[in-house]
Amino acid sequence: MKKFIIPLFLLISGSVFCQVAVGASPENNNRWTFGGGIGLGFGSNNYFNLSAAPRVGYRLTNDLEGGVLGSVSWQKSNAYSSTMFGAGPFLNYYIGRTFFVSAIYQHYFINYKDKLYDFKTNENEEALYLGGGYMQRIGNNSYLQLGLMYNVLWKKNSSIFSSGLVPNIGFVVGL
Template identity: 60%
Template sequence: MKKLFILSLVLISFLGFSQIVMSSGTQTNRWTFGGGLGLAFGSNSYFNFQVSPRVGYKITEQLEGGIIGNVSWQKDDYYSSTMFGVGPFMNYYFARSFFVGANLQQYFINTKEKFTGYKFDTDETALYLGGGYMQSIGNNAYMQLGVMYNVLWKKNESIFSNGFIPTVGFVVGL
């Protein structure tokens, strides 16, 4: 049920993004849309694909809040894993080129070992705090580069290898 809910949220975000981008050309719209894509390859036939759509609302010209989701598929010679995440975010923009933000994510993870067939399901909450730089790419669209830290991360208790994550994304509507 959790997977279906999160997958539905991701699809609605993409459909909403395509509808708003096609129908709104004015800057009076307070809605923002964007997200990121990730792709990684590594040893032992490692492959990772990630999609992270986001929908926001400009509360003021500098403050934006919204919801972000992500879906990640990983596999290698030994295991495969699917991870869904969803949660609210808040960004504060200053000097039109920088931002600080917070992002609370609830992750649901399903992992399967290929040789034994052992399945492992878990969930984890992450609170990311950080910031970064924004570069205008035209027509109220921006590329965002930054770094976030999960303040809830605990060594040997988390599914993640560390608390830091680099962020690269695109936003339309700022």
């Protein structure tokens, strides 16, 4: 089963993650942030993946943001189909609008069906991603984020994911 989840994990970790912060400019006192990300993947054996990751946050200070992140992913191929839901809190700290440090906890619910062997299973897994990266300003309050996260709860022989390392690319507006 782990081999079938690998493409899903790579798609989610490599997909562009867009975050939109609303009202985060100094002249506006609204501290709520909203955003999300989407992913789409195609591959051999009629592989198809669609994923979405909405988020809502609150700026605790000008440089510290906390909130809730959700994720959903559907994938299918000639050999299997899978649905994965995840939810949990996140915390981002921005350093001089040049670097960021992030912590994300996710609890995943996975529904998997192997079409070749008529096998179905439902699994749960927890992940605590810690990491950070670089932010490049691309507009007034817009930034491109390039980062790397690691799931500190990942265990080689018991995880549905093939690795604990997750690269990410993001876009933030309104910081």
